Amino acid sequence: MTKKYTIRIRRYDPQTGKNWYDIHNIYAERRMTVLDALNQINEHERAGISYRSSCRMSICGSCGTIVNGKSVLMCNTFLKDLEDPVTIEPLRNFAIVKDLVVDTDAAMEKLRDALPYTTFSITKSRCESVQTPKQLEKIKQTSQCIKCMLCVSACPIYGLDYNFMGPAAAAIAYRYNKDSRDHVGEKRLDSLTGRNGVWKCNFVGECSNVCPKNVDPAGAIQKMKVMGVLHCIKSALKPKLKSKSKSKK
Numbered sequence: 001m002t003k004k005y006t007i008r009i010r011r012y013d014p015q016t017g018k019n020w021y022d023i024h025n026i027y028a029e030r031r032m033t034v035l036d037a038l039n040q041i042n043e044h045e046r047a048g049i050s051y052r053s054s055c056r057m058s059i060c061g062s063c064g065t066i067v068n069g070k071s072v073l074m075c076n077t078f079l080k081d082l083e084d085p086v087t088i089e090p091l092r093n094f095a096i097v098k099d100l101v102v103d104t105d106a107a108m109e110k111l112r113d114a115l116p117y118t119t120f121s122i123t124k125s126r127c128e129s130v131q132t133p134k135q136l137e138k139i140k141q142t143s144q145c146i147k148c149m150l151c152v153s154a155c156p157i158y159g160l161d162y163n164f165m166g167p168a169a170a171a172i173a174y175r176y177n178k179d180s181r182d183h184v185g186e187k188r189l190d191s192l193t194g195r196n197g198v199w200k201c202n203f204v205g206e207c208s209n210v211c212p213k214n215v216d217p218a219g220a221i222q223k224m225k226v227m228g229v230l231h232c233i234k235s236a237l238k239p240k241l242k243s244k245s246k247s248k249k
């Protein structure tokens with residue numbers, strides 16, 4: 001059985017600088033997603049709407065938009081679950097490139113500050129880094145992040161201050177700091193506890209509400225704050241402890 005939906009799509013033409021809403025009526029089956037609807041509109045009506053997508057299964061993280069006011073992945077949002085008319089707009093907190101395509105480069109760049117890698121050393125006798133199920137459990141939730149940037153789009157602090165590292169970078173930093181194979185934790189904490197780091201978060205929690213992978217970036221930021229406090233105390237005490245041990249010698 002099909003149902004009629006009105007789809008409103010925010011358009012932006014970078015050449016003229018014009019913004020407007022396109023309105024299309026479509027008949028959709030129960031299983032049709034917002035992404036399917038856009039594909040249908042582009043294919044059948046030659047609408048020429050620009051948007052990103054790839055995997056169609058919530059893995060690549062490329063199809064994020066605002067649908068009826070909420071940051072979502074279009075490929076896992078079904079029309080049957082939405083109020084009609086359905087309004088599709090580009091993600092907030094990013095510059096619009098064209099129609100629904102936004103420029104996420106600056107936010108992606110911040111992921112580098114989270115030092116998203118482990119540094120275990122490979123030797124002749126040991127070329128793999130083993131992790132127990134218990135150790136894996138600690139990072140499982142935050143490892144699910146697909147870098148879709150929905151959390152950054154939903155973050156009011158990031159909207160006011162683009163220098164803030166943002167929830168995605170914080171979640172990734174937490175994931176690597178908790179990794180049993182990691183050896184750069186201290187360096188990572190130096191970067192995350194700087195003036196644009198985790199302290200700017202006011203715990204609004206909207207990032208966790210919109211995360212399609214239940215990563216809970218808001219929770220990760222709060223845990224990073226505790227790690228940050230301990231790291232700052234340790235860093236402050238370090239020179240004193242050093243000088244004490246020197247004088248004993």
Ligand code: SF4
Binds near residue numbers: 146148150151214215
């Ligand atoms: S934390 Fe969630 S919302 Fe944010 S980038 Fe990762 S998967 Fe997307």
Ligand code: FES
Binds near residue numbers: 058064
């Ligand atoms: S198309 Fe890959 S996450 Fe939606």
